[in-house]
Amino acid sequence: MSTTQILIAGFGGQGVLFAGKLLAYKGLIAEKQVSWLPSYGPEMRGGTANCSVIISDEPVGSPIVSNPDVLVAMNLPSLEKYENDVVSGGIIIVDSTLISKKVEREDVTTYYVPATKMAKDEGFATLANMILMGKLMKACDTMDFEGIEATVQKVVPPKKANLIDINIKALKTGYDFE
Amino acid sequence: MVVFDRPKSLCDVPFHYCPGCTHGIIHRLVAEVIDELGIEGKTIGVAPVGCSVLAYNYFACDMVEAAHGRAPAVATGLKRSDPDNHIVFTYQGDGDLASIGTAETVHAAARNENITIIFVNNAIYGMTGGQMAPTSLPGQVTQTSPYGRDTSHCGFPVKVSEMLSQLDGAGYIERVAVNNVKNVRNAKKAIKKAFQNQIDKKGFSLVEVISTCPTNWGMTPDKALEWVEEKMIPYYPLGVYKDRDAEKKEEE
Amino acid sequence: MAEKVLMKGNEAIAEAAILAGCRHYFGYPITPQTEIAAYMAKKMPKIGGCFLQAESEVAAINMVYGVASTGKRVMTSSSSPGISLKAEGLSYLAGSDLPSLVVNVQRGGPGLGGIQPSQSDYFQATKGCGHGDYRMIVLAPSSVQEMASLTIKGFDLAEKYRMTSMILADGTMGQMMEPVSLEQAVVESYDKSWAVTGTKCERKKNIINSLSLVPEELEQLNFARYERYKKVEENEVMYEEYMMDDAEICVAAFGIAARVAKNAIVKAREEGIKVGMIRPITLWPFPQKAFEEAADKVKSFISVELSMGQMIEDIRLYTHSKKPVTLCNRVGGMIPSPEQVLESIRKANEGGNK
Numbered sequence: 001m002s003t004t005q006i007l008i009a010g011f012g013g014q015g016v017l018f019a020g021k022l023l024a025y026k027g028l029i030a031e032k033q034v035s036w037l038p039s040y041g042p043e044m045r046g047g048t049a050n051c052s053v054i055i056s057d058e059p060v061g062s063p064i065v066s067n068p069d070v071l072v073a074m075n076l077p078s079l080e081k082y083e084n085d086v087v088s089g090g091i092i093i094v095d096s097t098l099i100s101k102k103v104e105r106e107d108v109t110t111y112y113v114p115a116t117k118m119a120k121d122e123g124f125a126t127l128a129n130m131i132l133m134g135k136l137m138k139a140c141d142t143m144d145f146e147g148i149e150a151t152v153q154k155v156v157p158p159k160k161a162n163l164i165d166i167n168i169k170a171l172k173t174g175y176d177f178e
Numbered sequence: 179m180v181v182f183d184r185p186k187s188l189c190d191v192p193f194h195y196c197p198g199c200t201h202g203i204i205h206r207l208v209a210e211v212i213d214e215l216g217i218e219g220k221t222i223g224v225a226p227v228g229c230s231v232l233a234y235n236y237f238a239c240d241m242v243e244a245a246h247g248r249a250p251a252v253a254t255g256l257k258r259s260d261p262d263n264h265i266v267f268t269y270q271g272d273g274d275l276a277s278i279g280t281a282e283t284v285h286a287a288a289r290n291e292n293i294t295i296i297f298v299n300n301a302i303y304g305m306t307g308g309q310m311a312p313t314s315l316p317g318q319v320t321q322t323s324p325y326g327r328d329t330s331h332c333g334f335p336v337k338v339s340e341m342l343s344q345l346d347g348a349g350y351i352e353r354v355a356v357n358n359v360k361n362v363r364n365a366k367k368a369i370k371k372a373f374q375n376q377i378d379k380k381g382f383s384l385v386e387v388i389s390t391c392p393t394n395w396g397m398t399p400d401k402a403l404e405w406v407e408e409k410m411i412p413y414y415p416l417g418v419y420k421d422r423d424a425e426k427k428e429e430e
Numbered sequence: 431m432a433e434k435v436l437m438k439g440n441e442a443i444a445e446a447a448i449l450a451g452c453r454h455y456f457g458y459p460i461t462p463q464t465e466i467a468a469y470m471a472k473k474m475p476k477i478g479g480c481f482l483q484a485e486s487e488v489a490a491i492n493m494v495y496g497v498a499s500t501g502k503r504v505m506t507s508s509s510s511p512g513i514s515l516k517a518e519g520l521s522y523l524a525g526s527d528l529p530s531l532v533v534n535v536q537r538g539g540p541g542l543g544g545i546q547p548s549q550s551d552y553f554q555a556t557k558g559c560g561h562g563d564y565r566m567i568v569l570a571p572s573s574v575q576e577m578a579s580l581t582i583k584g585f586d587l588a589e590k591y592r593m594t595s596m597i598l599a600d601g602t603m604g605q606m607m608e609p610v611s612l613e614q615a616v617v618e619s620y621d622k623s624w625a626v627t628g629t630k631c632e633r634k635k636n637i638i639n640s641l642s643l644v645p646e647e648l649e650q651l652n653f654a655r656y657e658r659y660k661k662v663e664e665n666e667v668m669y670e671e672y673m674m675d676d677a678e679i680c681v682a683a684f685g686i687a688a689r690v691a692k693n694a695i696v697k698a699r700e701e702g703i704k705v706g707m708i709r710p711i712t713l714w715p716f717p718q719k720a721f722e723e724a725a726d727k728v729k730s731f732i733s734v735e736l737s738m739g740q741m742i743e744d745i746r747l748y749t750h751s752k753k754p755v756t757l758c759n760r761v762g763g764m765i766p767s768p769e770q771v772l773e774s775i776r777k778a779n780e781g782g783n784k
Contacts, residue, residue, distance in 0.1 A: 021607070024436055028609050036436065036607035040462055040545070061693035062686075063606045066767055219631035222499075234637045240626035242499050243639040245522050248492035251484065255496020255504070256626070258454065258480045264500075264628060282492070285485035 002057055004142045005065045008132075009050035009082055010074025010095075015129035018155070019072070020051035022133055026143070026151045027055035035063035048077055055142065070140055072132050076101060091139050093132055111139055113177055119170065127170035134174025145175055185209035187218050187238045194232055198392040198399025201229060203356045204298060204365070205236055208269070211370045212239065215377065221265045222256050224249040226279075228271035229304040244268070247279025250286035253293045265376055267294040273303045276312040276336045283342070290347040290381035294372045297338060300389040301410065308394030312336045315413055320394070335413070339386045343419035349381035351420040355388035357406040361416070380423055388414055434609040439577040439599060440465035440507075442610050443533055444473070446578035447505055450585040450615040452531070453479035454504040456493040458486055458512060461545040462601040463535035466507040487512040491519030491532075498528040499638040501625030503585055507533035509601075510551050511542060513559065520594055521560025525640025527624075527655065529588035531581065532566075533597040535604040536736075538763040546763025547601035547686060552740035555598045556714045563652050565659050567595040567666065568713040570684040574608035580711070582615040587666060589620045591658050598713060600736065602686040602765065668711035669720050673699065677706030679778045680724045682745050683734035684710050686765060691734045694771035703779045713741070718748040725749035730778045734758045734771055 006023060010016045017038050027034035037052040052065035070091045073079035076099050079092075086092055088107040097116035113135050115128035124130075137143045152167045184190060188209035195201045212218050218239050225233040227246035234241035244252040249268035257266045275283050275297050286293065302320055303309040309322040313335045317326040339353045350372060354365035365387055372383035388410050390402040397405060418424075437445070444466045447455070455470040467483065474481035484490035490506045497504035508516060513534045523530055536551045538544040555568045567587050569580040577599060584595035626636045642648040670688075673695060674680065683691040688709040698705045708724060710717050724731075730753050733742035739757040746755050758774040760766045 021436065024607060028434060028436060034436070034609060037602065038605055040601070040605050060608070060689075061696070062690040062765075062768055063602065063608075064690070064765060064767075218629070220628040222626050222628060231641060234639055238629075238635055240629055240635050241637045241639075242496070242626055243526075243637070243641055244495070245492065245518055248488065248495075248519070251489040251492035252496040252499070254482070254489075255454070255456070255493035256499060257496075258482065258493070259497045259500040259502050260627065281485050282489050285489065 002142050004055045004070065004140065005068050006053040006055070006070045006072070006136070007050060007065045007068035007082060008053070008072040008074070009048065009078030012049040014049070014074050015126070016049045016074065017051050019129040019133050020053045022130075022151060022155050023053045023055065023136070025154045026148070029147055029151055029154070032056060033058060033060050035060040037063040048075070050078065070136060072136060073099060074129070074132070075099065079103070093135055093139065095128060095132060097128075109139070111135055113174065115174065118173060118177070122170070122173060124166050124170050127167060130167050130170035131174035131177070134171040135177055137171070138175045185213045187212040187221075189236055189238050191235060193236065195229065196393045198390065198402060199229075200356045200389040201298065203362060204296065204387050204389065205233070207362070207366045207369050208267070208296060209237065210366065211373050214370065215373055217265045217373070217377065220263060221267065224253050224256070224266065224268040226268065226270040226274040227305075228274045230269055230271060230298065231305065233269050247274050247277070248282055249274065249279065250282040250291070250293070250295065254286060254289075254291050257291065257293050261292065265373065267296060267373070269296045270298065271304070272297070272299045272301065272311045272313040276338050280336075283338070284345070287342045287345050287382050287384065288347040290349060292376055292379055292381050294376050295384040296369065296372075297384055297386045298389045299338070299386055299414065300391040301335075302391050302394045304391050304394055308391075313338070315409060337414065339384070339419040342384060347382060348384070348420050349422045350375050350383040351386070352418045353386040353388065353414060353416050355406055355411060355416055357388070357390070357403045364416075375423070386414075388416070432611045432613045434611045436607045437574060437610045438465055438605060438607050439571070439574045440535065440604040441469050442574045442578040442612070443507070443581045443597065444469035445612055446581040446615070447531065447585070448473060448477065448479070449612060450503065450582045451617045452503040452505050452585060453477070454497045454502060455479070455481050456484050456490040456504070456506050457508065458484050458490050460509045460512045462537060462547075462604050463507050463509045463533065465604070466533060487515035488518065491516040491523075494530050494532075495519055495523055495526070495528065498523065498530045499526070499626050501622035501627065503531070503589075505531040505533065507535065509535050509537045510539050510548065513551060513554065517560035519560075520566065521562050521564065522640050523594050524560075524564035524566070524655075525562060526638050527592040528638065529592050530594050531584050531588055531597070532594055533599065536598065536600045538761065544763040545601065547736060547765060548761065548763060549600055549685060549687060549736035550738070550740065550761065551598065552713065552735070552737060555596055556716070556744070564655065565593065565662070565714055567591070567593060567662060567715075568598050569595060570598050570711060570713050571603055572685050572688045572709060572711075574603070574606065574610045576711075577603060578610055578612055586618055587662075590618070591662055593658070598685070600686050601763075663715040666712060667715045667717050667719070669717035670709040670711060671720065672707040672709065674706035674708065674724065676704050677727070678729045679703065679705040679732065679775060680728040680730075681705060681707040681732045681734055681771070681775070682710070682721070682741065683707060684713060684741070687734045687736055690766055690768055691771050693768035694775060697768065697772050698775045701776075703775055705775050705779070710741075716744050716748065721745055721748045722750075725752040728753060729781070731755040732758050732771075732774050732778055734766060734774075736765060737761060
C-alpha cells in the first residue's frame with residue numbers, strides 16, 4: 001500500500017497544471033486512485049500556480065497536498081515557500097536554470113535539473129515541465145516510465161495531436177538525465 | 179347576428195380593474211389579436227407584478243406569473259424551451275418593466291429575443307396605491323412625490339421606446355395610446371404586428387401603450403383620458419421608434 | 431461501467447446534467463464555477479440544447495423558471511454571491527412548485543468574500559434561501575464521481591417532488607480532477623400535466639403561479655407542500671457512515687471537509703482512538719435519525735466545517751444535545767488540515783471538550 005503526494009509549483013504559463021494532469025493520468029492508467037487539485041484564481045493570469053497530485057493504492061482522502069513526498073519547484077518563490085513542507089526522506093526536483101539557490105534541507109533527496117535550458121537546447125522550449133516530469137518518474141520509486149506513450153496521448157488534446165511525440169521526447173530527456 | 183362579442187382568448191370572468199382604467203381595453207386588444215392570428219393554442223402569456231398581476235386569470239391561454247420585473251427573463255426561458263411552437267408574450271406595467279426589470283427588458287431587447295412585450299405605461303404604481311413611477315412626469319404629484327416630481331432630486335422619466343430603439347437587437351418598437359377610438363385602432367394594429375413579428379421569427383417586439391390610472395391620478399375617467407392627450411402624449415410622443423423590417427425594405 | 435476519465439468536478443456536473451437529459455442552461459460568470467458554463471457553451475449547441483449567458487444571476491434563475499414552467503429539465507449554476515441573487519427566483523420556483531437544478535460551488539463570504547472554497551452557505555441552502563416557507567433538496571457531493579451522480583439524482587428528485595434540488599459543492603470539489611465514470615442516465619418520467627406548453631386548444635389552460643391572495647387558500651397550499659416535503663424526509667435521506675461500528679467519537683462532515691476528516695480518522699485509528707464519521711450526503715433532508723442513534727452510542731461529536739459552525743446547529747438539534755459537540759473549522763477560503771482534525775479528535779478522546 002502506498003500513497004505518493006506530489007506538489008508542482010511555478011509561474012502561471014509554465015505548464016504546472018498540465019504536468020500534474022500527466023501524472024494523474026499516469027496513475028489512472030496504472031489503475032491507481034488519483035486526485036488533481038489546482039490552485040485557482042488570479043494566478044491563472046501570471047502569478048504563482050501550483051497543483052496537488054495524489055496517486056495512491058487506496059481511495060484518496062483530502063486532495064490537498066500540504067506535506068508533499070515530492071516537490072517540483074519551477075521557480076524560486078515556490079522553492080522558498082514549500083521546501084520546508086516536504087516530508088523527511090522526500091524528494092525535491094528543482095529547475096536549476098531558473099533557480100540558482102540550493103536546497104538547504106539535508107533530509108531530502110534533491111535533483112537539480114536545468115530543465116528550461118535543456119528544453120531550449122533540444123528545440124522544445126516550452127516543455128521544461130515535461131523534462132521535470134520525466135525526472136520525477138525516474139526519481140520516484142512509486143512511479144515508472146512504462147506506458148508513457150498512452151498517457152501522453154490521453155493528456156494532449158486531439159487538436160494538438162502533433163505535439164504528442166515531442167512531449168514524449170521531452171519526458172524521455174528528463175528521464176535519462178543524470 | 180352577434181356584432182360584438184368577447185374574444186375567445188379572454189376568459190369570461192369579471193376584471194378587478196378600477197372603473198375607467200384602460201387595462202381592460204388593452205387586454206381585449208391582445209385577446210382579439212390572439213384570436214385573429216389563430217395562435218391561442220400555442221400562446222403562453224407572462225403576467226407581471228403590479229395592477230395586471232392577475233392577468234393570468236383573464237387570458238384563456240396558458241399563463242405564467244413572474245416575479246416583479248422578471249417577465250422578459252421568464253419569457254426567454256418559455257420561448258427557448260420550444261422556439262418553434264411557443265408564442266410568448268409578457269404584459270407589464272411601468273414599475274415592473276422600466277424600474278425593477280430594466281436589465282431584463284434591455285437585455286431581452288439586446289438579444290433580439292423573439293418575444294412580444296406589451297408595456298402598459300400609466301406613469302404611476304397603481305397596485306401599491308399611487309407611488310412615483312420611473313415614467314411619472316416631471317412635476318407629477320404622487321404619493322411619494324407629494325410636492326410634484328422634482329427632477330433635481332429624483333431625476334427624469336425613462337422613455338422606454340426611445341431608449342430601446344437605440345439597441346441593434348430590438349426589432350420593432352412602437353408607442354401607442356388607448357385614449358380615443360382612433361388611437362385604440364392604431365394600438366391594435368401595433369399589437370397585431372408585434373405578434374405577427376414573432377410568428378415570422380423577426381425577433382423582439384415591444385408595444386408601449388400609454389394608459390390611464392384615474393384612481394391614483396385622482397381624476398374622473400374622462401379627465402384621465404384628457405390628461406393622456408394633454409400631458410402624457412406630448413412627453414411620450416406616439417409612433418414607430420424602430421422597425422428593422424421596414425428599414426431593411428427601405429434600404430433595398 | 432463506462433471508461434474512467436479525469437474530469438474537473440465542475441465539468442462532471444455539466445456532463446452529468448446533459449446525460450440526465452438537461453438541454454437548457456442559463457448562467458452568469460462567477461469564480462469558481464465558470465467551467466460549468468464554459469462546458470455547456472461548448473456542448474449545448476452541438477446537441478440541440480440551449481446555453482444562454484444571462485445578464486445577471488437574477489435573470490438566469492428566471493429563465494430557469496421559464497423553462498421549468500414548460501416541464502423540461504433545466505439548470506443554472508453559480509457561486510455564493512450569485513446564489514444570494516438567485517434567492518428571489520428560488521422562492522418563486524418553490525411557490526410555483528417547479529422542478530429545477532441549481533448548483534452552488536461555494537466560496538468564502540460574506541459579501542464579495544473571496545474565491546477560495548467554503549461551506550458557509552449551509553444555512554442559506556438548508557434553512558431557506560429566499561422568503562417564505564419552503565425547502566430545497568440539498569445534495570453535498572464529496573468526490574467528482576458524486577458531483578456527477580448527485581446531479582443526475584438531483585434532476586430526478588426535483589421532478590419527483592416538484593421542487594428545487596441544489597448541489598452544494600465548494601471551490602475544491604469544483605476545481606479538482608478525479609477519475610469519473612459517466613453513463614447515460616435512466617430518466618424516469620413524471621406527470622407533467624401542469625406544464626405550460628400551449629393548450630393546443632385541447633385542454634383547459636394551465637397557470638404557473640405563486641400568488642394566492644386568499645389566506646385560507648395560501649395556507650392549504652403551504653400545508654400540501656409540506657406534506658410533500660415530509661415524504662422527501664421519509665424517503666430520500668442519504669448519508670455515509672465510516673468506521674462508526676465501534677466509534678466512541680463521531681465526526682460529522684460533508685463535501686471537502688469529509689475528505690480531510692477521513693485522513694484524520696485513519697491516523698487516529700492508528701493511534702487506537704475509536705473514531706468514525708457520519709457524512710451527510712443530503713443536507714436537507716438532514717440524516718437526523720443517524721445522528722439521533724449515534725448520540726446514544728458515542729461520547730461526543732466533532733463537526734468539521736468550512737464555516738463558523740453552521741451544520742453544528744443541526745447536529746445539536748437532532749442529537750438533542752445529549753452529547754457534547756465541538757467545532758473544528760477554518761473559514762475565509764481556508765481548509766482544515768488533517769492534523770487539525772486529528773488534534774480535535776485527540777482532544778475529544780481525552781474528554782477535553784470545552
